[in-house]
Amino acid sequence: xxxxxxxxxxxxxxxxxxxxxxxxxxxxxxxxxxxxxxxxxxxxxxxxxxxxxxxxxxxxxxxxxxxxxxxxxxxxxxxxxxxxxxxxxxxxxxxxxxxxxxxxxxxxxxxxxx
Amino acid sequence: xxxxxxxxxxxxxxxxxxxxxxxxxxxxxxxxxxxxxxxxxxxxxxxxxxxxxxxxxxxxxxxxxxxxxxxxxxxxxxxxxxxxxxxxxxxxxxxxxxxxxxxxxxxxxx
Numbered sequence: 001x002x003x004x005x006x007x008x009x010x011x012x013x014x015x016x017x018x019x020x021x022x023x024x025x026x027x028x029x030x031x032x033x034x035x036x037x038x039x040x041x042x043x044x045x046x047x048x049x050x051x052x053x054x055x056x057x058x059x060x061x062x063x064x065x066x067x068x069x070x071x072x073x074x075x076x077x078x079x080x081x082x083x084x085x086x087x088x089x090x091x092x093x094x095x096x097x098x099x100x101x102x103x104x105x106x107x108x109x110x111x112x113x114x
Numbered sequence: 115x116x117x118x119x120x121x122x123x124x125x126x127x128x129x130x131x132x133x134x135x136x137x138x139x140x141x142x143x144x145x146x147x148x149x150x151x152x153x154x155x156x157x158x159x160x161x162x163x164x165x166x167x168x169x170x171x172x173x174x175x176x177x178x179x180x181x182x183x184x185x186x187x188x189x190x191x192x193x194x195x196x197x198x199x200x201x202x203x204x205x206x207x208x209x210x211x212x213x214x215x216x217x218x219x220x221x222x223x224x
Contacts, residue, residue, distance in 0.1 A: 004156070033212070042118075042202050042214030043157070056211055090156050103212070105156025 002027070004093050004106035012112045013081050021076045021109045025093030031055070032074040033103060034066055035090040043090055049074055050097035078111075086113045117141050118203055118215035126221040127193055135188045135201055135218045143205030146179055146186045147212075151200040193222045 005024045013019050025032050031050040035043035048056035049068035068074045072093075078085055088110050092103035118139045127133055137146070145164045149157035161170050163179035163186065170177045174197075176189040186203055203215040 035214075040217075042120075042204075042217045044214065045212055056208075058211065092156070102159055102162070105158070107155050 004091055004104055006089075006091050006106040006109050008109060009107070010110045010112075012114065014114050015081055015083060017081050017113075018077065018079045019081060019111060021078075021089050021091075021111070023074045023076070023091030023093075023106060025072050025074070025091075026104055029093035029095055029104075030072055031094045031097045031101070032068055032072065033092045033094070034074070034076045035092065036060075037088040037090055037108070039087070046076070048097060055097045081113045083113050086111060117207075117213045118205055120201075120203060120215040120218045122218060123216065124219050124221075126223065129194060129222055129224050130192050133190050133193060133220070135190075135220070137186045137188075137203035137215050139184050139205060141205070141207060142183050143207060144183075145206045146183070147204045147206075148177055148186070148188055149202040149204060149214075151202060151217075157200075157202055190220075193220075195222045195224050198222050 007022045033048040034046040036046055037043040045058035046060050047066045052068045063079045066076045088108040090105050090108045092105045094101040094103045118137055121136045145162055147162045148160045150160055151157040161177045166181045166183045168179045174191045178187050198221050201218045204212050206212050
């Protein structure tokens with residue numbers, strides 16, 4: 001079975017631009033979570049979606065938004081990019097919502113903002 | 115600012131040595147998870163501990179959850195080069211928020 005897939009693998013943008021990252025969960029998983037991992041740090045929670053509804057939100061500005069589609073795939077959008085948005089963006093899927101449910105991570109999208 | 119602080123931040127040891135990684139917080143967690151992350155990949159779950167004082171073993175890895183559910187430790191016996199990676203603890207607060215630690219980068223030298 002395919003694991004969590006993310007696209008693109010790498011992305012380079014300039015300050016002020018907008019970016020959309022995509023995630024496909026493991027088949028049968030209904031929950032998707034997004035994390036930001038800055039170099040040298042642990043991942044920080046951004047959003048969790050379950051059944052197309054937002055179930056959790058981390059301490060990120062409104063420039064960050066996400067949505068989940070009927071097929072449970074998800075997109076993360078970041079507007080007005082800042083240099084500090086450069087990071088590895090991880091998507092994780094799980095069967096149900098909830099921080100204690102086992103989450104399976106994708107390989108991430110490496111975003112560089114110049 | 116991250117809720118969970120891990121120590122040490124970096125650890126380089128010889129094959130066969132033992133080591134302990136610590137994960138500390140002033141917050142109480144409903145559960146705590148340990149992950150290992152290798153370059154170019156996402157974190158992979160190693161274990162989840164739920165009860166204060168709980169100890170779980172996974173081959174040469176021993177995980178302990180503090181009695182007050184604020185801290186945890188990971189002990190590796192007879193480390194091998196394959197144990198090299200970034201070890202992350204993550205604590206759950208509430209239903210949907212998972213907070214990761216700062217990470218410990220382990221290098222095991224053959």
